[in-house]
Amino acid sequence: MVRRTAYITNQSVINMSDATLSPEPPPVARRERRKEARPGELIQAALELFVEKGFSATRSEEVAARAGVSKGTLFLYFQSKEDLFRDVIRTRLVDHFLAWGQEFEDFQGPTEEMLRSGLQAWWERIGNTPAGGLTKLVLSESHNFPEIAAYYQVSVVQPGRDLLGRILQRGIDRGEFRPIDVPQAVMSIVSAMVFVMTWRHSIVPCTPQDASFDPLAFLMTHVDLLLHGLLSSPSA
Amino acid sequence: MVRRTAYITNQSVINMSDATLSPEPPPVARRERRKEARPGELIQAALELFVEKGFSATRSEEVAARAGVSKGTLFLYFQSKEDLFRDVIRTRLVDHFLAWGQEFEDFQGPTEEMLRSGLQAWWERIGNTPAGGLTKLVLSESHNFPEIAAYYQVSVVQPGRDLLGRILQRGIDRGEFRPIDVPQAVMSIVSAMVFVMTWRHSIVPCTPQDASFDPLAFLMTHVDLLLHGLLSSPSA
Amino acid sequence: MVRRTAYITNQSVINMSDATLSPEPPPVARRERRKEARPGELIQAALELFVEKGFSATRSEEVAARAGVSKGTLFLYFQSKEDLFRDVIRTRLVDHFLAWGQEFEDFQGPTEEMLRSGLQAWWERIGNTPAGGLTKLVLSESHNFPEIAAYYQVSVVQPGRDLLGRILQRGIDRGEFRPIDVPQAVMSIVSAMVFVMTWRHSIVPCTPQDASFDPLAFLMTHVDLLLHGLLSSPSA
Amino acid sequence: MVRRTAYITNQSVINMSDATLSPEPPPVARRERRKEARPGELIQAALELFVEKGFSATRSEEVAARAGVSKGTLFLYFQSKEDLFRDVIRTRLVDHFLAWGQEFEDFQGPTEEMLRSGLQAWWERIGNTPAGGLTKLVLSESHNFPEIAAYYQVSVVQPGRDLLGRILQRGIDRGEFRPIDVPQAVMSIVSAMVFVMTWRHSIVPCTPQDASFDPLAFLMTHVDLLLHGLLSSPSA
DNA sequence: GATGAATGAGTGTTCATTCAT
DNA sequence: AATGAATGAACACTCATTCAT
DSSP states (O other): OOOOSSOOOOSOOOOOOOTTOOSOOSOOOHHHHHHHHHHHHHHHHHHHHHHHHOSTTSOHHHHHHHTTSOHHHHHHHOSSHHHHHHHHIIIIIIHHHHTTTSGGGGOOSOHHHHHHHHHHHHIIIIITSHHHHHHHHHHHTTTTOHHHHHHHIIIIIHHHHHHHHHHHHHHHHTTSBOOOOHHHHHHHHHHHHHHHHHHHTTTGGGOGGGTTOOHHHHHHHHHHHHHHOSBSSOOO | OOOOSSOOOOSSOOOOOOTTTSOOOSOOOHHHHHHHHHHHHHHHHHHHHHHHHOSTTSOHHHHHHHTTSOHHHHHHHOSSHHHHHHHHHHHHHHHHHHTSSSGGGGOOSOHHHHHHHHHHHHIIIIITSHHHHHHHHHHHTTTTOHHHHHHHIIIIIHHHHHHHHHHHHHHHHTTSBOOOOHHHHHHHHHHHHHHHHHHHTTHHHHOGGGTTOOHHHHHHHHHHHHHHOSBSSOOO | OOOOSSOOOOSOOOOOOOTTOOSOOSOOOHHHHHHHHHHHHHHHHHHHHHHHHOSTTSOHHHHHHHTTSOHHHHHHHOSSHHHHHHHHIIIIIIHHHHTTTSGGGGOOSOHHHHHHHHHHHHIIIIITSHHHHHHHHHHHTTTTOHHHHHHHIIIIIHHHHHHHHHHHHHHHHTTSBOOOOHHHHHHHHHHHHHHHHHHHTTTGGGOGGGTTOOHHHHHHHHHHHHHHOSBSSOOO | OOOOSSOOOOSSOOOOOOTTTSOOOSOOOHHHHHHHHHHHHHHHHHHHHHHHHOSTTSOHHHHHHHTTSOHHHHHHHOSSHHHHHHHHHHHHHHHHHHTSSSGGGGOOSOHHHHHHHHHHHHIIIIITSHHHHHHHHHHHTTTTOHHHHHHHIIIIIHHHHHHHHHHHHHHHHTTSBOOOOHHHHHHHHHHHHHHHHHHHTTHHHHOGGGTTOOHHHHHHHHHHHHHHOSBSSOOO
C-alpha cells in the first residue's frame, strides 16, 4: 500500500507501481516472461507519453522505443494506436479506480472525517498518479474518441459519484449534514477533483512562477468551505 | 462591449487587434473592407472549428473554406497553423473576458447577491459562449502551446481571481462572510467555473443519455453550498 | 486512325495516343492545362507500370514519378491506389473497346473476310496496345479485385462476344457458314484473343529464345482453321 | 503416376523431389517421417493458398498454419517466400504434367478420336485439378518470376505441344487431316487449353451470374470446329 | 491580394525474415 | 528440429505549406 504522509506537490510524478511484474515466481524462459510483461510495459510507456505529450503528438514508434521494443512489436499486442489508448484507459483508470473506497464501507467516525479521509485517499491513489493525467487526456481527446469519454463517464465518474453520494447520504441520515440535494452536492466535490487533475496537467506546468498550487491543500480547504460555509451567521 | 482598461498584463502579445468586433468605422471600398476583415473572419472560423473538432483534427483547409477563402489565403495572414491558433486564443480570450465584471465596481446590495449575480453574468457572457470552448481548448492544447496556457493564466484567470477575491473580501469587510482564506475560497469558485466549461465540452457531448447536467443550476447550487455549508450546526 | 501494314511482333509496345492532350486549343494558363492533363498522365503512367510490373509490385510513388509529379499529387486525383487501378481500366479498356467494330455495321463483302478484317482491326487497336496488357492484368489481379474482373466481363468481354456473334450469325444467315452453335463458336475465337494477350505478356517476354510467336499470324491461321477445318474430307 | 523419361529439358531445377506424392515407402519413426514430409506438406499448403488467393495476397504465416507448423519452420525448409513459390511450381507442374499422354503412344483408333480422348484426359487429369490453377498462377506471376515462366514453357508447354504435334502429324500421315501447318494448328488447341484454365480461375469466380461456362464442353466444341470448320462448302 | 495545384516530410501499419529459447 | 517473439524495411496515404499564375 502506498502511503504518503506529506502532500505531494510536484508535477511530473510518474509513480506507477508496475502492476505487471510480480516477484518472479517460478523461473520461466526469458522470452516467455517478456511476452507476458510486454503489454504492461507498452501500456506504461504509452501512459507516460500520452500524458506528457498528448495522444496524437505521440508517435507509436516512441511508445515502442520507451518500452524498449521496436515499432512492430507494439502492433503485435495492440491492433492500432487507438486500441492502445483504449487499453491504457481500461487498465490504468478503471483498475485503479476500483481500488478506491473499499474501506469506507464500515467507517465508524463522523462523516466529516470520512469525507476528508476519502478525498485524501483518492488523491494519493488516483489523483496524484498518472491516472490523474489520464483523466485530463480523456477530456482533451474526447472529440476524437467519444466512446472513450463515455466509457470514462460510466466506469470511472459514475462509481465515484455513487460513492460520494453514499457518504453524503450517511451524513444526512446521521443528522450531521443538512438535508441538501445530494447529487448536486456530489458534483461540487467532483468538480474540485476534476479541476485539480485538469489544472495540474495543463496550467500548472506552464506557469512555474505561480507554482504555489497545492492540490491536496486545495481539496481540504474546499471540503472545509463546503462543510462550514462562507457566511458568518449561516441562514436558518 | 470591448473596454480595455485594467488587467492586461500580457507578455509577447503579437496580434491584439480584435479585427472582428470593432464596429467598422468609416465606410471603405468593398475590396478594402474584405482585406481588413479577412484575419478576423479566419480567426472566427478557426475558433469555431477548433472548438468543434479540436486543433489537430481541424485541417487548415477547412478553416479557409469556412471563412470563404482558399487555402493559400490563410497562410497569407498567418505564418502557420500554430500561429493561427495562438492568434485565435489571444484575440478571443481577451475580448470575451474583458466583457465581464465591470459593473460590479459600484454594486450596492449584499455580497451574497453580488456573487450570484456575478457568476450568472459570467455564465451568460463567457461560460455559455464560444469562449467556454476556448478555455477547454487552451487546457487541452497546453502541452503543445505552453505560452498560451501561461498567457491564459496571466490574462484571464488571474483577473478573474482578482475580481472574485475583491468580492469575497468585500463580504468579509462588511461582516457578511467569515474571515476565511480568500485565495483558497476563490479557487473553490474558479474550480467550479473551469469544471463547468471542461465538462460541457468533453463529457457531456459524449453521454447523451446523461444530458441532465445544467451548468447554471450547478453553479448556483455550488455557491449556495459554499455560502451555507453542509453541516447542520455549523462550527464556531 | 492507326494503320500498320506489317504485323507488329515486338513486345513492350506502348503506343498509347495520349487521349488527353489535344492540339492545344485556346491558350490556357500553364497550371490550368496541367490540372486537366494530370489525370491522363497519371493513368498513362500507371497503365505502363502496372503492365510492366504488376499492380502490387508497382509503388504509387513510381507512378507519380513516371508522370513527372510527386507522390502527393497522385492522391490529389485518385482516392487510392485501387481507385487509380479502376480508373485505368475504365479509361483505357472500355474507351478503346468502344472504338472497335463500328464500321462492320454495313460491311458488304463475304463474312469470312469480315471476320478476318475484324480480328485484324482488334489486334491493331486493342490487342497490340497496352490495353492488351491490361487484360492480362485484370485476369491476374482478379482475386484481389473481383469487381474489376466482373466489370471487365460485362463491359468488355460481353460486347466483344456480341459483336462476334452477329458476325457469325450473318455468315449463317447468308448461307456462308454451317448452322453451328454460335455462342460456342464465338468462344473459340475469344479464347484465341484472350490467349494471345495473356501469352504475349507472360510467357513470351520470358522466353526470348522462342520469340517466334506472331500473334496476328496466329490469329489468322486460327480463323483459317476454324473456317476450313482440319479434316481432309469434312463431315456431312 | 510419376514417370520421368523424356521432356525434362529444364534449367536450374533446384528441388525436384516430389516429396508429396510418392507412396511413403518403408515405415520410419514417426518423428523422422514428419521431418521428411514437412517440405511436401508446406508445398501442398502453399499451392492451395497461392491458387486461392494469389502469391502476394498469401501471408507466409498462413501457409505455415495450413501445413500445421509455425512460421519459423517454413523458413527452415525454404530460404524465402519466393523460394517457396519456385519450389511449389517446380514440384507440382512437373508432377502433374507428366501424368498426361503416356497411353497415346500406341493408340489405335482414328486420330479425331485420339484428339478428343487426349483433351478429355488432359482436362480430367490436369486442367480440372489444382494444376490448372498453377498455370494461371505462373502466367500471373511471370513478371516477378520470369525463370519460372521460362521453365513452364520449356517443361510443360513444349512437351504438350510436341505431343499434340505428334497427334496432328499422325492424322496427316494417315490421310485423315489436310496437310496443314502443324505447329500453328497445335497452337489453336493450346490456346483453348490455356484460355480454359485462365478463365476458370479469374473471370468465372467473379461473375456468378454468368456461370454457364462449361470448360470440357467448350474444349470439345472447339475441337469439333477445328476439325470440321465453319464453312458450309469447305474450301477446295 | 488571391488562388489552388503541387509538394514531401511524416506516420500508422504490415509482413517476410531472424534468432533466442 | 521447432517455436513464436521480435524486428525493421517498406509502403499507402495525409496535410501543412509553398509558389507559379
